[in-house]
Amino acid sequence: MRLSNLADYAVVTMSAAARHCGGGRTSAAELAAETGLPVPTVQKLVSKLSAAGLLRSTRGSGGGLQLARPAAAISVADIVEAVEGPIALTACIEGTDCTVSHDCSVRPHWPVVNQALRGALAGIPLTQLALEKEPA
Amino acid sequence: MRLSNLADYAVVTMSAAARHCGGGRTSAAELAAETGLPVPTVQKLVSKLSAAGLLRSTRGSGGGLQLARPAAAISVADIVEAVEGPIALTACIEGTDCTVSHDCSVRPHWPVVNQALRGALAGIPLTQLALEKEPA
DNA sequence: GACCAATCGGAACGATTTGGTCCGATTAAC
DNA sequence: GTTAATCGGACCAAATCGTTCCGATTGGTC
Numbered sequence: 668m669r670l671s672n673l674a675d676y677a678v679v680t681m682s683a684a685a686r687h688c689g690g691g692r693t694s695a696a697e698l699a700a701e702t703g704l705p706v707p708t709v710q711k712l713v714s715k716l717s718a719a720g721l722l723r724s725t726r727g728s729g730g731g732l733q734l735a736r737p738a739a740a741i742s743v744a745d746i747v748e749a750v751e752g753p754i755a756l757t758a759c760i761e762g763t764d765c766t767v768s769h770d771c772s773v774r775p776h777w778p779v780v781n782q783a784l785r786g787a788l789a790g791i792p793l794t795q796l797a798l799e800k801e802p803a
Numbered sequence: 804m805r806l807s808n809l810a811d812y813a814v815v816t817m818s819a820a821a822r823h824c825g826g827g828r829t830s831a832a833e834l835a836a837e838t839g840l841p842v843p844t845v846q847k848l849v850s851k852l853s854a855a856g857l858l859r860s861t862r863g864s865g866g867g868l869q870l871a872r873p874a875a876a877i878s879v880a881d882i883v884e885a886v887e888g889p890i891a892l893t894a895c896i897e898g899t900d901c902t903v904s905h906d907c908s909v910r911p912h913w914p915v916v917n918q919a920l921r922g923a924l925a926g927i928p929l930t931q932l933a934l935e936k937e938p939a
Numbered sequence: 940g941a942c943c944a945a946t947c948g949g950a951a952c953g954a955t956t957t958g959g960t961c962c963g964a965t966t967a968a969c
Numbered sequence: 970g971t972t973a974a975t976c977g978g979a980c981c982a983a984a985t986c987g988t989t990c991c992g993a994t995t996g997g998t999c
Contacts, residue, residue: 668806668887671986675893682909694946707989714948727995728945743916751804757811773818773932780879783923787916796909807957830975843960850977863966864974 674750676704677712678796681746684722685738685797692731712750719749738797744788754785810886812840813848814932817882820858821874821933828867848886855885874933880924890921 683701687693699709713732716722723735734741748754759774819837823829835845849868852858859871870877884890895910 668810668883668890668892669894670804670892672894673987674804675895678909679907696946705988708987710947711949711988717947724947725995726945726947726993728943728997730946730995732947747804754804756804756806758805758808759811773814776927776932780923780927784920787919787923791912791916796912809958832975841959844958846976847959847978853976860976861966862964862974862976864968864972866966866975868976 670747671751673708673712674747676702676708677716677746677750678743680704680709680712681716681721681734681741681793682796684732684734685741685793687733692725692733694731698732716746716749719745721745721749738793741793742789743791743793743796744785746793747788754781754788756781756784806883807887809844809848810883812838812844813852813882813886814879816840816845816848817852817857817870817877817929818932820868820870821877821929823869828861828869830867834868852882852885855881857881857885874929877929878925879927879929879932880921882929883924890917890924892917892920 679702680698683698684693687697695709695713696706698704698713699706702709713722713724717724717732720735721741723733725731725733744754757774757777759777815838816834819834820829823833831845831849832842834840834849835842838845849858849860853860853868856871857877859869861867861869880890893910893913895907895913
């Protein structure tokens with residue numbers, strides 16, 4: 668019931684990247700310096716986020732990173748899914764079935780919880796997280 | 804972003820125990836036979852659930868298990884917290900702070916997501932999960 | 940045109956948590 | 970008092986997560 672540290676770091680990293688969106692170009696080392704995360708860890712996160720289509724990476728010297736989409740169009744759910752795969756509380760949802768699905772009467776109810784969770788995450792755009800202080 | 808198998812099994816086990824609530828007494832072996840889970844695994848779950856105050860265990864021969872509270876007063880959130888500890892997506896919530904909380908602008912927003920998730924889980928009582936078929 | 944420097948991408952290692960199994964302590968019944 | 974059945978805790982193996990390192994690619998510079 669806790670998302671992995673990588674997912675947490677990914678959110679922080681994306682939040683830092685969103686602030687650099689104005690310049691359009693930043694690097695993994697830059698983001699690592701700002702977030703305080705280890706550089707290799709950020710590199711790994713950048714790889715996953717790029718593969719998921721959230722970041723646009725440019726290789727070579729003078730290369731860098733930039734958001735593939737506007738910050739307002741990126742939600743926490745997108746970031747979490749990019750790092751941890753599809754949001755599914757149980758294996759019943761994405762996988763075919765449980766290994767013990769004899770009379771699994773709870774299975775029909777998991778999608779409800781799953782959607783509630785995903786909706787909560789999808790309702791928070793990256794722009795809100797990039798704010799320096801909480802809105803309220 | 805996925806709860807552990809133990810938590811999933813715990814929900815199934817509690818669901819099975821709720822059906823035996825009428826008799827008031829059942830055993831870990833009984834629940835294991837019905838759910839198809841390994842007996843030792845169910846024993847481990849029973850230990851945790853009892854420690855959390857969700858199950859009442861009676862030792863000795865002829866002993867058994869029974870729900871400590873009415874099924875309607877037990878929610879999925881209770882079961883998950885019993886097995887996995889407090890529901891906290893990030894270490895920032897329960898722990899003192901992140902190890903990299905320099906300018907962690909996302910920290911103020913986690914409790915919102917956390918409460919949304921917990922609310923979704925707390926809104927499903929055990930009685931609903933014990934139904935043979937989905938309500939709709 | 941060739942060299943060099945900087946960056947991302949993937950692969951390998953180690954640590955931590957999770958899941959499964961076993962044995963002992965406790966208790967009621969006989 | 971003995972026996973039998975149960976829960977409770979402790980040990981061990983496995984999988985995943987997290988970190989680190991190395992190689993492939995690309996742009997700038999001479």
